[in-house]
Amino acid sequence: MSKALPLEGVKILDFSWVAAGPSATRYLADHGAMVIRAESATHLETLRITGPFRNNEAGQDRSAYYANYNAGKYSFRLNLNHPKAAEIAKRLVQWADIVVESYAPGVMKRFGLDYRSLREIKPDIIMASTSQMGQTGPITTYRGFGAQASALAGFCHITGWPDGEPLGPYGAHSDMIAHRYLMIGILSALEYRRRTGKGQYIDVSQFECALQFLSTVLLDYSVNGRVASRKANQDPCYAPHASYRCMGDDRWCVVAVTNDEEWRGLCRAIEKPELVDDPRFSTLSGRKRNEEELDRIIEEWTRSRSPEEVMHLMQAAGVPAGIVEKGEDLHRDPQLEHRHHFWQLQHDEIGLHRYDFPAFRLSKTPGRIAWAAPLLGEHNDYICREVLGMSNGEFVELVSEGVFE
Amino acid sequence: MSGALSDLRVLDLTRHISGPYCTKLLAEFGAEVIKVETPGAGDPSRRIGPFVGDLPHPEKSGLFLYLNTGKKSITLDLRCESGKKLLKELARDVDVVVENFEAGILEGLGLGYEALSQINPSLVMTSISSFGQTGPYKEYKGTDIVEMAMGGLMYITGSPKREPLKYAGSQSQYVGGAYGATGTMLACMYRDSTGIGQHVDVSVMEAVISSLSDSMITYQYEGKIRMRLGGLNWAVHPSHIMPCKDGYILVSILTQGRWGDFCQFMNRPDLGEDPRFQTGIGRVSHAKEIDAAVEPWVMQWNREELFQAAQAWRLPFSLVLTTEDLLKDPQLIERKYFERIEHPVAGTFDYPGRPFQMSETPYKVSRAPFLGEHNIEIYCGRLGLSREDLVRLRTNAVI
Numbered sequence: 001m002s003k004a005l006p007l008e009g010v011k012i013l014d015f016s017w018v019a020a021g022p023s024a025t026r027y028l029a030d031h032g033a034m035v036i037r038a039e040s041a042t043h044l045e046t047l048r049i050t051g052p053f054r055n056n057e058a059g060q061d062r063s064a065y066y067a068n069y070n071a072g073k074y075s076f077r078l079n080l081n082h083p084k085a086a087e088i089a090k091r092l093v094q095w096a097d098i099v100v101e102s103y104a105p106g107v108m109k110r111f112g113l114d115y116r117s118l119r120e121i122k123p124d125i126i127m128a129s130t131s132q133m134g135q136t137g138p139i140t141t142y143r144g145f146g147a148q149a150s151a152l153a154g155f156c157h158i159t160g161w162p163d164g165e166p167l168g169p170y171g172a173h174s175d176m177i178a179h180r181y182l183m184i185g186i187l188s189a190l191e192y193r194r195r196t197g198k199g200q201y202i203d204v205s206q207f208e209c210a211l212q213f214l215s216t217v218l219l220d221y222s223v224n225g226r227v228a229s230r231k232a233n234q235d236p237c238y239a240p241h242a243s244y245r246c247m248g249d250d251r252w253c254v255v256a257v258t259n260d261e262e263w264r265g266l267c268r269a270i271e272k273p274e275l276v277d278d279p280r281f282s283t284l285s286g287r288k289r290n291e292e293e294l295d296r297i298i299e300e301w302t303r304s305r306s307p308e309e310v311m312h313l314m315q316a317a318g319v320p321a322g323i324v325e326k327g328e329d330l331h332r333d334p335q336l337e338h339r340h341h342f343w344q345l346q347h348d349e350i351g352l353h354r355y356d357f358p359a360f361r362l363s364k365t366p367g368r369i370a371w372a373a374p375l376l377g378e379h380n381d382y383i384c385r386e387v388l389g390m391s392n393g394e395f396v397e398l399v400s401e402g403v404f405e
Numbered sequence: 406m407s408g409a410l411s412d413l414r415v416l417d418l419t420r421h422i423s424g425p426y427c428t429k430l431l432a433e434f435g436a437e438v439i440k441v442e443t444p445g446a447g448d449p450s451r452r453i454g455p456f457v458g459d460l461p462h463p464e465k466s467g468l469f470l471y472l473n474t475g476k477k478s479i480t481l482d483l484r485c486e487s488g489k490k491l492l493k494e495l496a497r498d499v500d501v502v503v504e505n506f507e508a509g510i511l512e513g514l515g516l517g518y519e520a521l522s523q524i525n526p527s528l529v530m531t532s533i534s535s536f537g538q539t540g541p542y543k544e545y546k547g548t549d550i551v552e553m554a555m556g557g558l559m560y561i562t563g564s565p566k567r568e569p570l571k572y573a574g575s576q577s578q579y580v581g582g583a584y585g586a587t588g589t590m591l592a593c594m595y596r597d598s599t600g601i602g603q604h605v606d607v608s609v610m611e612a613v614i615s616s617l618s619d620s621m622i623t624y625q626y627e628g629k630i631r632m633r634l635g636g637l638n639w640a641v642h643p644s645h646i647m648p649c650k651d652g653y654i655l656v657s658i659l660t661q662g663r664w665g666d667f668c669q670f671m672n673r674p675d676l677g678e679d680p681r682f683q684t685g686i687g688r689v690s691h692a693k694e695i696d697a698a699v700e701p702w703v704m705q706w707n708r709e710e711l712f713q714a715a716q717a718w719r720l721p722f723s724l725v726l727t728t729e730d731l732l733k734d735p736q737l738i739e740r741k742y743f744e745r746i747e748h749p750v751a752g753t754f755d756y757p758g759r760p761f762q763m764s765e766t767p768y769k770v771s772r773a774p775f776l777g778e779h780n781i782e783i784y785c786g787r788l789g790l791s792r793e794d795l796v797r798l799r800t801n802a803v804i
Contacts, residue, residue: 006595023615031591115764134762137739143716144657147644148723151655156646156725158573159562166646166653166725169572170561176616180583181760187590188409188434192766194597195412200765208742208760211731212583215757216422216574219467220455221728222743222755228728233550233571237453241550243559243568250632252569254554262546315545322551324569326560330614333555338540341611359581359611360588361537363518363604365595 005032005365010190013038013092014073015080015113016102017045019146019175020130020206022069024182025100027358029072030367036092036383037070040079041376042405048376054350060376061349067373071345071355077377079405086112088403091388093118097193098126098186104143105135115201124199126189130182132174134205146172146206153210158217160230174206181209239287240266240294243324244302246310252324253307255298255314263287265317270301347372380404408435409766413593416492416499417441417476418483420448422575423533423609424505425472426582431501431589432475433759433768439495439783440473440774444480444802447776448473457751463776464750470773471756474746478774479783480804483514487803494788496521496528500596501589505533505581508543518604527602529592533585537608547609552577556613563633570633580616581609642688643667643699646725652708653725656699663720664688670718671702748772780804 003009010033014025017039029035039045047066054062076092078085089111093099099118101108108114108129115127129135132149133142142148150156150173151166160167185202193199211218217228233254235241243252257263260283267275275281275297280290287294302310307323314321323329330336331354339361342354355369384390384398398404413436417428425440425448432438442448450472451463458465482488493516496502502521504511511517511532518530532538535547536555553559553571563570588605596602644657658667668677676682676698681691688695703711708724715722726734732755737743740762743755759768784790784804798804 003595003599006591027587133736134740137736139716139736143719144721144723148655148657148721151646151723151725154726154728154731155572156655157653157727159570161567161570164564165648167563167570168646168655170558170617173616177580180580180587183587184430184434184583184590185761185763187587187594188766189763190594191412191590192409194594198765200763202761202763204761205740207736208740208758211737211742211757212760213576213579214574214728214731215471215579216468218728218731218757219471221732223455223457223467224459225729226455228573231573233568235550238548243550243554243570245568252554252560254550254559254571256548256550258548311545318546320546320548320551322545322547322555324554324559325557327557330557335536335540335542335555335610336614339537339608339611341614356614357611358584358588359608359615360584360591361606361608362588362592362595363606364601365592365603 005367006362007032010034010098011096012036012098012100013096014100015108016100016130018047018102019069019172020178020182021100021102022047024179024186026069026071026073027179027183028186030358030369031362031365032367035073036076036379036387037073037374038076038078038080038089038092039376040077040405042079042081044376059349064350064353067347067350067353068355070373072370073374074379074383075374075377076383077380077404079403080111082401082403082405084398084401084403088388088398089113090121092383093121093125095387096122096125097190098128100128100130100182100186102130105129105131105140119199122199124193124197126186126193126199126202128182128186128189128202128204130178130204130206132205133207135203146175149174149206149210153207154214154217155210158228158230161232162230164230166230174210177213178204178206178209181212234291237284239284239291240298242295244295244299244310246302246307247305248307251307253302253310254322254324255310256320257287258320260284262319265319266298266314269313269317269319270298272297343369345369345372348375377404407766408769409763410590411435413437413501414499415439415501415503416495418502418504418506418511419533421450421505422468422472422578423581423585424503425450426579427531427533427585427589428476428503429472429474430583430586430760433770435766435769436501438476439499439779440476440478441481441483441492441495442478442776444482444777444804447478447480451776462750464748470748470751473773474756475769475771476774477779477783478776479780480777482803483516485803487798487801489514489516491784491788491803492516493521493524495783497524498787499525500529500593502528502530503533503585503589504531507546508532508534508536508538522602522604525602527596527600529589529596529602529605531585531589531592531605531607533581533607533609535608536610538606549575549577552581552609552613555610557617558613561617561633565633577609577613580612581607584612641685642692643695647700647703649703649706649708649711654703654706654708654711655723655725656703657721657723666718667720670715670720671699673698744770746770746772750775777804
């Protein structure tokens, strides 16, 4: 069978919103799935009303945040609170292979669209729910977003300086983590269905997904009862291991020395060969003991150089080092440019805009972002007629009744 | 009941964190994973702690034990000719090879995708590296902090007054590993319907970029660079971590519309009516005045009481949990997140468990293998070598 992309022919009905669900389904769309995003004007998707907006003018079709996670999808406007909406949704379920949703636990049931109901309509349906805390447990109905789950999951407690208060990771960090597991869950379920013909239900808790990323620190507690604390950039096994101020406004470069060979390389790079055998720094334990002094010496050298120069000189000497890249650095980074990380697409309201591409590249089926993010309800007509096979009369009637608000 | 991926046979050349995490995910959902380790030393993570009782031992590294649950271990020296030959034999019979050497190392050994796909044309091979297999930085050295810096995450983490911060605990490695599993599965699906294998190339730097939410788009959109703001970086106030009686709590109204509810909850209607605080911008620009009122009030509470009381107001406060709290968390306990695993040498302890629940297919957990534990099973059982062959290979340090 010839196929252009791995997920060609896979159909996803997507009731999810904000970040975790939509970013997962976007990556699946990039690899060939047809994704219908069901959303409503009566309760706009949070990202549609969250900037940044083109020219700072707010508008439901002008958010770049929304655009990045929803490129390549079909937008279907459907007001699930309308009495006739569930019926339409169920017709789409019959079309779909996979249903994704991220409402608070219990909401899909209220719409009559929980897994049990969907399975009755379509026995081999795969349904994936992503929520803050999972579908069960004492705080399953917890109110909050990714930022809150990050604090709960222990990220805040261990991010920051030892002499300061806990700081958070940036933004809705647990959403950013969960989308990866949502994809793995969906792909695993598809593989199982291919072999057995059976669908299933996937329950993704962002809280639990986030903990996967802290496995290393959780283990230290379960193995030795040691509670992780804030250590800024320090590493128990490596030194130097920090971000150093470079020339320019708020510009930095990180350097990490993981063994003695790299230490010798660093001394070469900063042209201080006498430090190699300096008893304060010649061993790892010496470098850890005198880390502050070491950081001062290195920063003295980095301050008069650009982070690019620091990185290239260190790397040439075999020392792991990297620019602390900000937005503009990423957009002109030669490595990302070479790997075509950004896709430039034309959007009706936003104009030309660059989109992130997935970090995994398949050599023979690299995937593509088929089109820029859809306008709200852009594909209602197409979906009703072509996917659901509605007559003109039925379509017009439903429109006039407000089902598609 | 079979696992979701129980048809999949994986040859695992990975070490440290990103690669082993990728194959761990595949193993947990049912794949057979044969881990190839260096004779004698094994995966370097066997030498990285935390060690049980803080005593370094190759079978007692918590990091190794966690990252290699459910796998089989064989030893093989990939640098010698006999070792290469055996690896090619093994690659003939698997669906997937995963590796996370620095880019170019395996090609140098004659064991890259080109070579292995000639032996097994439908092979899916996944390579996870700091910057990817191509491009000007492909041979640059990366570690967790370097990948986090280059991927743009550090610039936005921390306080504007101090240096950029990394996240704790090797997180970029976990992102890279999770994307490795995703790419592998997509390529396997493609192979299942077409018979065609391919090479999956994961860049950890790019994987980190996928965690930036709005910070990069903000630049190209508004020409503004997202700064480190401290706290949680939301342009909403109050929305940051504050000390309370017995720890820390994230105080948060999150959406602008909840300011009025928040003031009622604090029993401070005067703040709710104060004209300075009526808009989001007003609250951000009078953050100090707001904090002066909120912080003493927060200090009167125990964190659990305040958390529950805020939930009753549907205000998304959050506990700032420690690792100790997490192992005792009632939500995680009820959902059976942690898995207790017995290991004959390391002992029994709780491991972080499954990332999500699947209703039909089980999640498989079993202890990590000893170094070379499955040599006989794989070399004799699979490749048909004799015990004498095995002794000879061992004497020559091939296995």
